[in-house]
Amino acid sequence: MEYHNPVLLTESIESLNIHPNGIYIDATFGGGGHSKEILKHLQKGHLYGFDQDDDARRNIPNSNNFTFVHHNFKYIRHFMRYYGVEHVDGILADLGVSSHHFDTPERGFSFRFNAPLDMRMDQTAKLTAATIVNTYEEADLRKIFKEYGEIANAHKLAQNIVREREISPIESTEQLKNIGKRFTNPKIETKYLSQIFQALRIEVNNEMGVLRDFLQAGLAVLKPGGRFVVITYHSLEDRMVKNFFKTGNCSGTIEKDFYGNAQTPFELILRKALVPTDEEIEINNRARSAKLRVATIVEK
Ligand SMILES: C[S@@+](CC[C@H](N)C(=O)[O-])C[C@H]1O[C@@H](n2cnc3c(N)ncnc32)[C@H](O)[C@@H]1O
Incomplete structure (x- = not known):
């Protein structure tokens, strides 16, 4: 069975605006569908693929431009420092669980099978x-x-x-x-x-807590002009990403300067979230609730 069918693949990769020698993070490596597409655009550049589930290891591409990091994406800042990288050109996150999780009975994510009530993405948690x-x-x-x-x-x-x-x-x-x-x-x-x-x-999986930490770490790690690309699957996480891209904080509170101008570290690349086409949903039903949001760090 296929590990995972990547959602909004063309749209998310275009949104990353990849430079052949740039440094990128795929925060949710999974089946590696998005990563493989990013690697096609790289020459001297490098891609760090994070996944907290060790099962994702089986999809690691054979490429010198790729490093797999078996950790939670809330630690991207810490790991980039470890690898000697101060800033990156783009971050992609395709949130939630993969089809592999739903389709593997013993992981306990699906009520289609009888299995222990587990649901941990990180099997060591x-x-x-x-x-x-x-x-x-x-x-x-x-x-x-x-x-x-x-x-x-x-x-x-x-x-x-x-x-x-x-x-x-x-x-x-x-x-x-x-x-x-x-x-x-x-x-x-x-x-x-x-x-x-x-x-x-x-x-x-403390999904809301780690998303908050991840967004803040992403803001710190991205270079000016760098792209932040996030695919969400439910309204809670979409609201958090939307607020963060609008204001630079998860509550969506707009900070204003002395003159009353809104202060935000981001500029929106997409004013509204992009959703999959009917054709994509027909081929891949899991795409039906996906929303793509893209922002860039304002260059001063
Ligand atoms: C929707 S899938 C990504 C699929 C991937 N884009 C592809 O094309 O195959 C989400 C993946 O992110 C991982 N994941 C979810 N939350 C994570 C977190 N906080 N830290 C690291 N990995 C996480 C899951 O284990 C899963 O493999």
């Missing part, structure tokens, strides 16, 4: 979805389902999970799926279960 479901306070579960899954009846769901786990621990995707099914209409069951699984996945 401690926190699993089972730990969250079996140990978090009801109020914290409710918050996760509401905020990260946008689940309307998060209250009922959390209450029931706590009741069920008192009878026996909820260890498998199947158990969680059967609990979830009771709280939704069969017509929208797949969407509802996806929301439950998405919410837990975001918590397991």
Whole structure:
């Protein structure tokens, strides 16, 4: 089975405006689809591909212009310093999980298979979805389902999970799926279960926290004129990226100078997010929720 089919490939690579001798970061290497395309444009340049999942290692291209970094992308600044690189010409991040994660039953990301409730992208991390479901306070579960899954009846769901786990621990995707099914209409069951699984996945991998750290590190590492290209897959992360590119901070607060002019380190390359064409979505259904945002560091 294919590891991952890259989303918005042409659009994201064009947005990076690659210089043949430039230095680039692919923050989410995965199946290496975007990286392979970046490498085609490089001569003396170099690409650093980050992925926190060791499985991605199997896709490392055979190229002297490439270095794989098996770490969380929130550490890009730290690692660039380690490699003696002060600034880079472009950063690409294609957020979230890969098809490989969804299609590998034992990783526990999908309710299509019965498997342990895991959902860790970094397989060395401690926190699993089972730990969250079996140990978090009801109020914290409710918050996760509401905020990260946008689940309307998060209250009922959390209450029931706590009741069920008192009878026996909820260890498998199947158990969680059967609990979830009771709280939704069969017509929208797949969407509802996806929301439950998405919410837990975001918590397991601290996706909002690391995205915040990554955006700030990216701003520090990019050179003036450098491109920041991000593909998001849900509204929470898209809002954070949109705010950050508009203002230079995640809350979206616009700082003004003495004369009232808005101060931001970025200039938007795309005024609005770019979304995949109907043709791309038809070929690759995973692309359906993708949004591409691009900004550059203002040259002073
Ligand atoms: C959507 S896939 C990227 C696919 C890739 N663009 C391709 O063409 O194959 C996201 C990848 O980023 C990795 N990832 C997600 N969050 C990460 C993080 N905080 N640090 C490092 N890697 C991360 C995941 O393990 C996954 O392999």
